[in-house]
Amino acid sequence: MNIIEAAQSLILSLNSPAIGHAIYVNTDVDPDTKEFVQTIHVAVRPTYLNKIKVPSEQQGHPVKQVPWPEGA
Numbered sequence: 001m002n003i004i005e006a007a008q009s010l011i012l013s014l015n016s017p018a019i020g021h022a023i024y025v026n027t028d029v030d031p032d033t034k035e036f037v038q039t040i041h042v043a044v045r046p047t048y049l050n051k052i053k054v055p056s057e058q059q060g061h062p063v064k065q066v067p068w069p070e071g072a
Contacts, residue, residue, distance in 0.1 A: 001060070003025055003038050003040065004025065006059040007025055007040050007061075009058060009059060010023060010042070010055070010058040010063065011023055013055075013058075014054075016048065016051065016052050019045065020044065020045050020047075020052060021044050021045065021052055022042070022043040022068075023042050025039070026039050026041045038061070039061070039064050040058060040062065040063045040064070041064050041065075042054045042063060042064070043065075043066050043068045043069065
């Protein structure tokens with residue numbers, strides 16, 4: 001399963017309204033290997049922090065919880 005499909009399955013597994021979270025695929029460069037590294041990032045709206053549990057991995061792909069953007 002590719003990372004996009006894993007992100008889509010993560011959205012379904014959260015079982016939460018779309019207003020409560022933002023999910024996207026982030027691409028960085030590993031400083032040691034100079035290879036691209038993709039991670040699923042999840043931002044949870046502050047009012048939903050106690051309602052949404054973010055896993056550390058989804059179908060073999062790493063998941064990272066990031067802060068909700070200020071003012072959003």
